Amino acid sequence: MEELFGLPTIRLMWIVVAIAGVAAAVIAFIFFKRPILVRMGLRNIPRRRAQTVLVTMGLTLATIIVTIAFSTGDSLAVSIRGLALDGLERIDHFITTEETDAAGEDGGDGIPNQVLVDLQSEFAGDDRIEAIFGSRFDLVPIEHPDAGQVEPQFFLVGVDPVLADELEAVRDKDGDLLSLSDLGANEIVINELAARELDAEPGDQVRLYVLGNAHRFTVAAIGRDAVLTGNLEAGGAGGLLPTDAYQALLGPRLSPPDQWDSILISGAGGVEEPLEFSGALDDEIDAALTRLARENPDLYLSNGLARFSTEPVKADSLEAAELIASVFTSLFLFMGSFSVAAGILLIFLIFAMLAEERKPEMGIARAVGMQRNDLIQMFISEGMIYNLGAAVIGVVLGLLFAIGLIAALNQGFESFGFQFTWTVTVKSLVISACIGIVITFITVVFSSFRASRLNIVAAIRDIPEAQYEESYPLTPWRVFRNVLGVFTTAIGLVLLVTTPITLIIGTPIALILNMMGNRTARRLAPWVLLFGWRVLRWNPQWWVLFLIGGWQLLEYGLQQESLFLYMMGISLLPLGVVMGLNKLRLSGRRIPPRLLYTVGAAFVMFLWFAPNDWHESFFNNNLNGGPELFVLAGTMLTAAGTLLLVFNLDLIVGGIRAAVGGIGRMAPVIRTAAAYPAAARYRTGMTIAMIALITFALVNFSTINSSFSQAFTGNDTAGGFEVLAFNTDVNSIPDIRDGLAAAGADDVLAGIENAGRVEAGPERGTRAVTVLTERWDPVAERHILDRGDIRLVETNMAEVRLEDRDAVVIGGINDEFIDGQEVKLQAISYRYEDERAVWSALRSGEMVAVATVDAIDGAFGFTEQGLDPWSTPDSVTDESTRLPRIVVEVGIGENARRVEVIAILERVSGAFVDLDGENGGLPTLLLPEEIASQVTGPSETTRHYISIKDGADSLDVAQGIERELRIFAVDIKGELERQQSTQSSILALFQGFIGIGLVAGLAALGVIALRAVVERRQQIGVLRAIGFQARLVGFELLLEMGFIALLGLGLGTALALGLAWRLFAEGTFGEISMHIPLGTILPMLIGAFVASLILTYFPARQAARTTIAEALRYE
């Protein structure tokens, strides 16, 4: 993988190596300056082995996540790259017709041979080019009679055999060369996929069907899946013939002798070598085409536009491989960020625990003269040892996870016939290990600062810090100091970030440069940062940072229209206010923290649950966001939710007591189990936050995905049809019933209930679109009528003619299609009562049409002009259920017709009648068949929409159609199930990946439980002395940890469902409705809860086995 987030990965590697180097330098500095501190830190490691294991486990999380992400990215990059190189072999550039691109694989006008001759002449003698040659291809049904197998979608390719042999362009599956020149008459090379589909081997007889006639061929060899062997798309079965044989087979009408379907260019040097000059060569080919167009516009231009274009297909494929790898890595990093955040919280918690455990000794150390800095250095030393161990373990575990993940991905993609190979590069390993080290180092440094802040007296006496809490009144000097600190830190950070070199080389070099007189602001960055940090360091007033940072982010977010920055700012602001007010003393009294934090947290939650429109209207500003908001929402909502919970835990505990407190002798157990978490807010809060964060990610992700999956693979998607069959120009069946009857396939025919038809017109015939509609002029407003939910305003008709806007795909539908469809309509013209009236108008052949939902977004190009789509009294949007009168003009010249769009098809159930489905984006207009044929002329392809009778099997019908008519037929139901299964396995994979973070939450529970056993030893002794049975002591701890786990799981689930509800309610995902996958969520939650109990069981057992007398003596 070469790039990530637009940054070259090699640079990323050097940056993280440099920062990790800084971390190492810090430790080295401490070691050489004060080796005793390092030794003091290290001696703690073997003292508590179980704790060391838990600490290391927590610290490995970040490394594991990053390693998985990078290794998966590498695997994808290498696999897809390999696929592209194997598939293209010696082909580097394609010259294709623009029309061919637009019309799809089914052809259209070819490339005149003169173009090939011109290009060959233009580049004659160019030693970068090995060959420029033409190729032909078409979809030809093929049958292997002996095996009883038919493949209607067989891509047959025709190339010059001598040239192909010279280029060594065709190889078998083992990579050995295949000679096309040696092919005998009626011999064909088929690719591996075709061989598998047809169950064919060399020597087998196959039949190719052209215009209904069968032609016998012998399979001469099985070629590797490649472009030249017909593998023109993933999963594409195909084969290869010499040009002459190809032309003889298809005849002059389907394959005119003076035309090619594409021109292929092979670079010199081999498979990968041409990539070095591919970009430059492509520019030159493009320039040559432009030059030729000037010289011969009749041949090279159509309607003033270029007819031919060049594509550096190999370079593009490799770029796509890189892009896919980068997208996957980003996706994994993005989803893994929740786990990394949970891991960071775990590190904070662990260090807080370590600090609490060692409080008396730290207090004594401080009392006898140890500086706070020394404590910090001691903690950093200890943390870095854990860190290094964790980095190694994390990388190893990450690689193991990645291997599993690739295996799981392969399972998911099995039905697509594609397999990934697990790979990892040294660069990725270095980046993963260093990122893990850096994240942990930064967290350890912050944790150490916090841990080192102790009141010496409270620490020595091991009593709560709160009793000795110093008050920090808000003096003007303190405020000034903090504002100064915040600004200088920010400036330092900005300078540092904008100058990676400063970051890499660091302070010592900056010092040398400064001494040499090269005093630039950038090189001052570390000093400014250090100064700012120095000012902030002691007793930092975070609320100032939150306020200033929050305000700046809010302002910047509004300015940039960035919802992410805005939401971050507006979420930090109330927290800053609350934190500041918490410091305030009114007549010596403070505002109750419960009140402050409850209000603050509730407000932040309100901000996140408020619809986007509310924010936009409040600030009168547009705000746009992407998936990165998901991470921010999770973090902010979890933080606010946790604050709300921990500051009201006593109320929750009271509620629990009131509800279940009276259960006999369990009452004291429940009481203590609920009281301990309420008393230890920090650790309870941290653990709740960890569990909630991951639960949030899991539940939200599952809900959104399940809703999409439900929408797009549910039964509604098929629009009432079970089988979809396609005609091609080589093999066309006008009427499916007649075809089957003629073939004597009565059994197949018997299963068909309805066979509708959509005649898809050539898209290029519909370039010109004019929209005529009523435009609302408030001044001219005369009558307002209420009908449905649209406000009708009679206005002066203002015609808006916009020529040559955008293309639409025209489909002509017959009556049987209308009879069989169950497509839902999202919006209906106010002139029509209901769905029945709409379909009835179409059946009666009126000049009306229905459009797919893409018409709203694209609106025939209106948005590009900055005009409201279908600007009407109430503009048509995704949420509209009623349409104004919309008249569109489709077609060109004499063929132009004006039709009224009377309905918009609902996206989901209309998906299968979206004739532009594969490319997406272009709207489809469905018109009565007769009108469509007037606009587009004879149809190029016919789609058969078939619904089957009760009891009939859709797969049998689809296979029967393929077998009898040799046209491609899809079992829609089976296809949906296949998609659903693939989606489910990939979804499970991602859930598993996110779920890794739960380890942090569970580990936190383990840490707390272990700590509780030690910390409460004396209390356990007392409880046992006054009558707590041993099992109750253990049960109490289990209950306590279970209580925390439940709070975390409950909070995460509630927040995730709340946010999902908001997103679905405000239409973020269009008309898709929310579906809560209880079958996924509940087992996940129960599993997490049980795991938390299992992890707590061992400390609980230890607690139960405490010897009373020893415990009472314990200090």
Place this chain on the structure above:
Amino acid sequence: MSSRSISIDIEAAPQKASLAQTDGEAIIAAADVHKTYAGAGEPVHALRGVTLSVARGEMVTIMGPSGCGKTTLLNCLSGLETIERGEIFVEGRSIHDMPDTERTDHRARRMGFVFQFYNLLPVLSSVENVELPLLLAGVGQRESRDRAMQALENVGLKDWAGHRPAQLSGGQRQRVTIARALVNDPAIVWGDEPTGDLDSTNANQIMDLLEDLNQRNQQTFVIVTHDENIGRRANRTIHMRDGLIEGETIHRELRS
């Protein structure tokens, strides 16, 4: 107040007598109790054949130098610690023959404990700490709360019922501990240096309280202490040295 010291002839002490029957008045009877701690080095013989009996309603203090086995004896007598050899009867029942659950239950119903470092649960309020033994004994919530409040009133802390231990002074915490020890009306109250962490004023107040409760409720008190002033306030002081009882001092006779 007159005191008389008695030296016990260890060799002549009754060995393995049927303690449950022989002394009907003894609420606690121990014979030839041995306890050894096996540490990393040499085993420590904490008790080397202790025999004693305590009458119902008696207040007994156990005194001796550090490491003589006072606390171990208290723990063994109360069933907090297992013994190696010998017999201990509490209210006529061999405490070490009971299974752990029964022994624990017995403690919950019939015993109260006061420790040097209070050992209150920091996460519960005073009243919640006090009512804990009652709830463990299966007493209803409302009754538990009423009795706990009464117990706090008895020790003069009714107004501090809602406070957590961290919000109380040392003396107050010990009063709460005493209230907790007495709330279930135990037959025996065990105290391990109950005034050890208090100044003399607070210590005297606590002892006044214990003495008063002993005399009013006729509950048996067994208290380990270093403080001779406290020792003198009991009916009897048992003196220990090197894991053995070396004698006893009777400060005042137990009223029948």
